[in-house]
Amino acid sequence: MTNPGFRFAGVGAVLPDTIVTNDDLGKNMDTSDQWIRERTGIGSRRVGGTTSGLAAEAAALAMKRANVGPDDIDQLLLATTSPDYMLPGTAPAVAEILGLDCGAIDIQAACSGWVYGLVMANGLLLQGEERILVVGAETLDRMTDYTDRGTGILFGNGAGAAVVEKDSSGAGELLGWDLGADGKYIKILWAEHAGTMKMDGKEVFRQAVIAIQRSANAALDRAGLTVEDIDFVIPHQANIRIVEAAWKRLGFTMEQTGMRLEETGNTSAASIPLALDKVLDDGRISDGDTVMFIGFGAGMTWATTIVRWSGDDRSAVTS
Ligand code: COA
Numbered sequence: 001m002t003n004p005g006f007r008f009a010g011v012g013a014v015l016p017d018t019i020v021t022n023d024d025l026g027k028n029m030d031t032s033d034q035w036i037r038e039r040t041g042i043g044s045r046r047v048g049g050t051t052s053g054l055a056a057e058a059a060a061l062a063m064k065r066a067n068v069g070p071d072d073i074d075q076l077l078l079a080t081t082s083p084d085y086m087l088p089g090t091a092p093a094v095a096e097i098l099g100l101d102c103g104a105i106d107i108q109a110a111c112s113g114w115v116y117g118l119v120m121a122n123g124l125l126l127q128g129e130e131r132i133l134v135v136g137a138e139t140l141d142r143m144t145d146y147t148d149r150g151t152g153i154l155f156g157n158g159a160g161a162a163v164v165e166k167d168s169s170g171a172g173e174l175l176g177w178d179l180g181a182d183g184k185y186i187k188i189l190w191a192e193h194a195g196t197m198k199m200d201g202k203e204v205f206r207q208a209v210i211a212i213q214r215s216a217n218a219a220l221d222r223a224g225l226t227v228e229d230i231d232f233v234i235p236h237q238a239n240i241r242i243v244e245a246a247w248k249r250l251g252f253t254m255e256q257t258g259m260r261l262e263e264t265g266n267t268s269a270a271s272i273p274l275a276l277d278k279v280l281d282d283g284r285i286s287d288g289d290t291v292m293f294i295g296f297g298a299g300m301t302w303a304t305t306i307v308r309w310s311g312d313d314r315s316a317v318t319s
Contacts, residue, residue: 004125005167006174008311009068012061013160013277015264016049022153029149036153041240045156045265047141051080052090054159055137056097058273062133063098065312066163073163074129076104077120079113079136079269081298082143086193094135109181110189111236111297113269114160118293118305121164122174135161136269145196154238155197156265160273162312171287172310176223178215181301189298205242211302212246212294219292219304227251230306231289234279236296237261237271258284268297280314287311 021044022033036042055078063069076098078091089106109116114136121132137159146152167173185207188200212235220226233252235243240261247253258279260271267274272293279285289309296302 003173005170005172006122006125006307007165007167007172008309009131009163009165010062010064010066011160011162011273011277011280011312012058012065013158013274014054014057014061015046015158015274016054018046018048019044020047025146025153029147029152031149031153039241040154041261042153042265043262047157049139049157051082051084051137051139052093052097054139054157055080055090055094055135055161058137058159058161059094059098059133059135062161062163068131068163070099070101072131073100073102073133074131075102075124076100076133076135077107077117078104079107079109079117079134080138081108081110081113081268082138082140109301109303110299111238111266111268111271112295112299112301112303114272115293115295115303115305116179118164118174119177119179119303125166131163131165133161133163135159136271136273138268138270140268143191143195143197150201151197151199154266156267158264158267158270158274160270160277162273162276167310171308173308174305175290175308176219176225176306178218178222178304180211180215180303181299183299185300188300205239207300208238208242208296209245209249211296211300212242213249215296215302215304216250216292216294219306223306225290225306229290230256230292232256232258232279232285233292233294234258234272234275235294237264237275238266238297280312283314285309
């Protein structure tokens with residue numbers, strides 16, 4: 001099959017309005033701003049909203065930046081680990097809000113979900129579709145125990161979205177990818193129906209560093225690239241120390257890394273597109289750059305994509 005190319009026509013992201021600072025959390029649990037910042041890199045997180053509402057808002061921004069309407073979207077992939085309902089999925093609700101008339105499906109791969117979605121979107125483009133909406137959206141406040149200082153400090157709400165489309169010019173391309181899962185590790189980070197998240201933080205930390213290293217290397221091998229070929233990396237935003245530990249092993253620098261953890265906390269499937277949106281605002285990625293996205297999380301799951309960047313030109317946006 002001919003390579004369809006892969007272009008980020010538009011990216012958008014939103015955070016709900018209500019901010020919960022580390023000091024706010026300190027009123028209800030034995031913790032402090034200093035401890036949370038030093039051990040995680042998190043300064044605050046957002047709460048409130050619904051998963052479908054945040055997803056639709058982020059997607060509408062991405063569609064506006066891509067200059068496309070509802071009829072131009074061929075499929076909607078929504079990565080979420082905090083759906084509005086147990087049944088049905090949340091993607092049809094998002095499609096309804098946006099006025100889409102296309103397939104709409106949830107991806108539940110925890111914090112790796114949005115990167116899984118990019119790989120699936122590339123597959124759909126290979127099958128002949130023109131344009132896919134890939135959204136990551138979470139309302140993790142509904143599954144977080146704010147009396148447990150082991151988990152209650154980490155998570156937040158938000159959404160990010162990208163319109164990805166064929167790029168016949170050959171400028172943009174998905175160069176390499178890796179998807180993985182290991183169900184041995186379910187009970188290091190999980191939630192029962194209607195329950196809150198339980199976690200073995202130390203083991204999650206250890207396995208996350210291993211997964212990042214393994215997945216990044218597998219995607220590089222598939223692309224026939226090395227770490228030196230990568231211009232920019234956006235990892236899942238869970239804990240700054242996880243990223244630093246993995247980077248020490250891989251050889252990436254923080255200067256080439258997109259982070260938004262300080263103001264968002266861990267927003268699971270939304271974290272990478274939320275960080276990407278800020279990176280584009282700051283003009284840190286340009287056409288032709290080789291960009292890596294690395295997701296990892298509960299399952300365990302992990303996912304990496306390497307793209308030659310083409311698309312969203314933030315400087316052209318006026319409002
Ligand atoms: N505030 C203050 N003190 C805390 C605390 C908090 N929120 N959480 C734990 N502590 C205390 C512990 O009780 C312990 O005290 P002690 O030495 O007197 O026994 C001490 O701080 C160290 O605890 P520890 O559990 O070793 O801390 P840590 O450095 O492992 O950090 C996490 C805990 C949860 C921040 C860290 O393990 C982590 O981030 N893991 C990965 C979690 C993650 O990213 N999950 C999502 C993956 S997608």
